[in-house]
Amino acid sequence: MKIDTRQIPALGVILSEEFSPAELDLDTETIKFCGPIRAKAVISKSYNAIGVSLSLNAPMLASCSRCLQEFNASFNRQIELHYAADKLEPIIDLDPDIREEIILSYPINPLCNDACKGLCPKCGCNLNEGGCHCGST
Numbered sequence: 001m002k003i004d005t006r007q008i009p010a011l012g013v014i015l016s017e018e019f020s021p022a023e024l025d026l027d028t029e030t031i032k033f034c035g036p037i038r039a040k041a042v043i044s045k046s047y048n049a050i051g052v053s054l055s056l057n058a059p060m061l062a063s064c065s066r067c068l069q070e071f072n073a074s075f076n077r078q079i080e081l082h083y084a085a086d087k088l089e090p091i092i093d094l095d096p097d098i099r100e101e102i103i104l105s106y107p108i109n110p111l112c113n114d115a116c117k118g119l120c121p122k123c124g125c126n127l128n129e130g131g132c133h134c135g136s137t
Ligand SMILES: [Zn+2]
Pocket: 064, 065, 066, 067, 068, 069, 111, 112, 113, 116, 117, 118
């Protein structure tokens, strides 16, 4: 998403854009985006300062940190970005900042469910699917 600081009206402007997660290279071992990322930016300009209030949402697949199963989750985040208007470089590319904000807000230990029982430490079976028979539980 790019904004041209010369073309922001006094009352601000709203931009909507969809981009593919692959464009921003967002997938990690535990998080995969499985659909387009929708971004809506409310852009305002006052004197030389550009404010961007951005809401992002996208469907994603996360791997549970306890049982390792993938589950559907959604990414929703509101971020605020600030830039200085620069006459020499009027085009601001938001993508690097959007990418960084998304990656910083990944859940560190995603859980398929707060009550997830995880895997048996002995035999590795999924304890959410019933007790295991190795005798450790
Ligand atoms: Zn789990």
